[in-house]
Amino acid sequence: MSEPGPPAQLLRQLTDPYAAEAAAAAMVAQAAWLQGPPPPEMIVALGNCVPDGAIVDLARAWPRSALVPALVHAVDIEDDLERRRSLAWIIKQVPLEGAVATLLSRASRSNEDRIVRRYLLEAVQRCGIVANDPWILVGPTVRVLVEDPDPLIRETAIALIGSCEGYDAERRALLVAALADPDATVITVAALALRGTGVREAEIPAELARNLLEHPDLRVRWSVGDLFEHPDMSP
Numbered sequence: 439m440s441e442p443g444p445p446a447q448l449l450r451q452l453t454d455p456y457a458a459e460a461a462a463a464a465m466v467a468q469a470a471w472l473q474g475p476p477p478p479e480m481i482v483a484l485g486n487c488v489p490d491g492a493i494v495d496l497a498r499a500w501p502r503s504a505l506v507p508a509l510v511h512a513v514d515i516e517d518d519l520e521r522r523r524s525l526a527w528i529i530k531q532v533p534l535e536g537a538v539a540t541l542l543s544r545a546s547r548s549n550e551d552r553i554v555r556r557y558l559l560e561a562v563q564r565c566g567i568v569a570n571d572p573w574i575l576v577g578p579t580v581r582v583l584v585e586d587p588d589p590l591i592r593e594t595a596i597a598l599i600g601s602c603e604g605y606d607a608e609r610r611a612l613l614v615a616a617l618a619d620p621d622a623t624v625i626t627v628a629a630l631a632l633r634g635t636g637v638r639e640a641e642i643p644a645e646l647a648r649n650l651l652e653h654p655d656l657r658v659r660w661s662v663g664d665l666f667e668h669p670d671m672s673p
Contacts, residue, residue, distance in 0.1 A: 442470075442471075443471055443474075443477070444464075444465055444468065444471045444477070448461050448464060448465065449461075449477055449479040449480075450479065452465075452477075452479040452480055452482065452483040452493075453479050453482045453483065455486060458483045458486065458487075458493055459491050459492045459493060460492070461483075462483060462491070462492040462493040462495065462496040463492040463495070465480075465496055466492060466495050466496050466499050469499075472496075472499050472500050472501070473501065473504075474504060475504050475508055476500055476504065476505050476508050480496065480500075481508060481509070481512050481525075483496075484497055484509070484512075484524065484525060484528045485512065485516065485518075485521035485522075485524050485525050486521065486524065487524060487528070489527075494528070494531060497528050497531060497532055498531060498532060500532075502532050502533075502534040503534065503536065505532060506529060506532060506534040506537045507537070507540075509525055509528055509529050509532075510529065510537065510540055510541070510544065512525050513525045513526055513529070513544070513554065514544075519551060522551065522554055523551065523553050523554055523557070526553070526554040526557035526558055526561075527557050529541070529557065529558065529561045530557050530558075530560050530561040530564060533561055533564040533565040534565065535565045537561075537565070538562050538565050538572075538575055538576075539575065541558045541559075541561050541562050541565075542558075542559075542562060542575070542576065542579040544558050545558040545559045545562070545579070545583070545591075546579055546582065546583065548586075552588050552590050552591060553590075555588075555590075555591055555594075556590055556591065556594045559583075559591075559594040559595065559598055560594060560597075562576065562598060563597065563598050563601050571604065572602045572603070572604075573602050573603075573604055573605040573608075573609070576598060576599075576602055577602075577605070577608070579595075580595045580598055580599050580612070581612070583595035584596060584599075584612055584615070584616060589619070589620075589621035589623065589624055592616070592619060592621065592624050593621070593623050593624045593627050596612075596613065596616050596624060596627045596628050596631060597627050597631065599612055599613060599631060600613065600627070600628075600630070600631025600632075600634065600635075606635050606636055609635055610632065610635045610636070610637050610641060613628045613631050613632045613635065613637075614628075614632070614637065614641055614642055616628035617629065617632075617642065617646060617650060617662070618646055622653070622655035622657060622658050623657070625650065625653070625655075625658050625661070625662075626655075626657045626658055626661045629650075629658070629661035629662050629664075629665045630661055630665075632665055633664075633665060637665075639666065647662070647666070650662040651663060651666075
């Protein structure tokens with residue numbers, strides 16, 4: 439026989455912005471309640487939450503295998519943009535390896551909000567997939583996303599490439615190509631990611647290297663200068 443869930447009155451309080459934090463704290467204190475599909479009232483609260491409160495603690499305490507699919511569904515059907523962003527941010531706080539393919543699929547949607555897409559990609563990065571040959575799963579998506587029209591998506595895809603392991607030659611090639619990106623932040627993230635890939639100076643075209651070292655953005659000059667001085671960088 440399953441344990442009884444939280445009382446209806448407490449669940450209703452989750453939907454009240456003035457009572458939700460206290461209600462969430464009360465639920466976290468009752469481990470027996472934290473099981474099965476999350477109640478709809480909890481999803482409402484997660485869409486309204488602020489970082490580092492009891493509502494976020496409740497999400498982190500809930501079994502991820504039940505919570506993350508419910509959150510993905512909530513993002514799919516939510517019309518309010520700020521709530522959808524909040525729900526996507528929560529997904530990032532509760533990484534679930536088994537959700538990687540689903541998150542990549544959602545993040546690839548060009549008609550999706552850019553912040554939602556970024557949070558979903560960052561959730562993938564946090565999923566701890568390095569133990570299961572992540573590039574096989576992540577590679578096909580990031581090869582497309584590094585060409586996305588939105589620099590925020592390209593930047594996040596580049597960071598995801600840098601967080602993977604193995605297949606160094608292909609990952610290096612994508613990161614080196616990103617050094618020619620028109621966006622300074624994308625270039626900076628790519629240069630930082632290249633440090634751990636064993637890149638050689640000869641893999642970066644001389645003209646590109648010269649342009650980067652003379653780039654008008656100081657962040658680019660610093661990151662690329664550090665890259666060329668990195669001990670892994672050899673002729």
